[in-house]
Amino acid sequence: MDTLVIGCRTTENELLAAMEACSLRYDISWIEAGLHNVKKKLNQTLQERIDASPDYGRILFATGFCGNAVCGLTAGKAELVFPRVDDCVSFLFGSCRKKLLWNDSYFLTEGWLKGETNIWREYRRSLEKYGEAKTRQIFQVLFAHYRRIALLDTGCYDLDGTLPGAKQIADAFSLDLKVLPVSPDYFRALLTGPWDPARFLVVRPGETVTGADLAVTY
Amino acid sequence: MPDTETARDGLIDAITRLDDGRVRFFTDTLIKKGCASREIHCCLSQGLEHVKNLFEKGEYFIADLIYSGMLCHLSLSLLTDSRRTPETAHKGPILIGVVEKDIHNIGKDIVAGLLSADGFDVIDLGSNVKPRAFVEAIFSYSPALVLMSGMMHFARESMKETIEAIRAAGLRDRVFILLGGGCVDPSILSRMDADAVASDSIDTLNLCNEYISRRRS
Incomplete structure (x- = not known):
């Protein structure tokens, strides 16, 4: 049975590393991280990728439920497999519970910092458009309840090369910076199976993902 | 002073373009014209809808969404201050x-x-x-x-x-x-x-x- 992986550019390093570690060579269809800002657009893109992949027997989603953007997706001939996590941060932590311990953190990896809509670019753009005083007000709202920038050390990218960028962001918004080690084990489990229903949502061919399906693993 | 219809359109446009000066001006104009609060809410709502559409098209960003909320706050503050009575306050x-x-x-x-x-x-x-x-x-x-x-x-x-x-x-x-x-x-x-x-x-x-x-x- 041919397998396709739908991967997000945000976690490209981690997916490729997991693929390498498992000695697997699945085809990958990449989605851009910026799609996450608009749930409807992300849902449409994912459905288009499913519809455009009639020759695969299984599609593995190396994503989370992404703000429930996966709700309403309908499987074609291929079975769909999703990790039972709300988003890719929980996917990197290995569970929602572990992420919730750091819930007051703004999470970064190299993948996020490379993204076209990352927070630093947003800040620079805001300074240009609104000037310093208004930008300060806007970002006070944005960061009001965050206490730190948490740089997730997944072991899949150049941490030392990424730290200065993370520190610049932490300093600009008067937040602490913490490096948190995480493991891409959950990625490997997605790639290899078996797909324990407690950890993975499996959607049979022809079925549609409903809101009731989207229980996450704590 | 612009007429009511121009001021309504102006407020919607000012929210859409994230222009604080024009938000203030057109809100003041509508208040002076005795425009109902509900009509001003409606203008703000339409402006916010435009901002949301521009965000979805990738022309606006998160900072713009936040700023549009701040502008609505500004407009409503002007409205409330102008009509503060024991009942409305x-x-x-x-x-x-x-x-x-x-x-x-x-x-x-x-x-x-x-x-x-x-x-x-x-x-x-x-x-x-x-x-x-x-x-x-x-x-x-x-x-x-x-x-x-x-x-x-x-x-x-x-x-x-x-x-x-x-x-x-x-x-x-x-x-x-x-x-x-x-x-x-x-x-x-x-x-x-x-x-x-x-x-x-x-x-x-x-x-x-x-x-x-x-x-x-």
Whole structure:
């Protein structure tokens, strides 16, 4: 049975590393991280990728439920497999519970910092458009309840090369910076199976993902 | 001074273009023309809808969404200050908070600002609010409305637990519960004992005002 992986550019390093570690060579269809800002657009893109992949027997989603953007997706001939996590941060932590311990953190990896809509670019753009005083007000709202920038050390990218960028962001918004080690084990489990229903949502061919399906693993 | 129709269009355009000077000018104009509050809300709502569309097209960014909320707050503050009377100034206490396990506060803060500018006494419980804190605040402040917000997937579970806690405390029948944020859609009402779901900040404001009007009549 041919397998396709739908991967997000945000976690490209981690997916490729997991693929390498498992000695697997699945085809990958990449989605851009910026799609996450608009749930409807992300849902449409994912459905288009499913519809455009009639020759695969299984599609593995190396994503989370992404703000429930996966709700309403309908499987074609291929079975769909999703990790039972709300988003890719929980996917990197290995569970929602572990992420919730750091819930007051703004999470970064190299993948996020490379993204076209990352927070630093947003800040620079805001300074240009609104000037310093208004930008300060806007970002006070944005960061009001965050206490730190948490740089997730997944072991899949150049941490030392990424730290200065993370520190610049932490300093600009008067937040602490913490490096948190995480493991891409959950990625490997997605790639290899078996797909324990407690950890993975499996959607049979022809079925549609409903809101009731989207229980996450704590 | 522009006529009312020009000022209405001007306010919608000013919100859309994120122009604080013109938001102030056209709001003042509409106030001086004696325009009804509901019409100004409608202009703000249309402006915000345009901002949302521009965001979805990738022309606007998160900072612009936040700033559009701040501009609505500005407009409503001008409106409320101009019409402050014993009746309009106190629509009563309203409780708002981001439910437990979630700290995404931007939408909640925008809504809290709009409600406050519109004459509600907003009790903002903040983010990551435990069910018990909602219950205690209902006992303390006796609000008619309780607004729960959440963006994360598991915020839905926290909303359910919070509503159950309110019911267990015997308070469910005393409050109108309104849910909002990225984690909810209208279908959630079939699984949760809430009264309504709001689609955006102006919808929240309108639902709260409609409820208060129904209670008063």
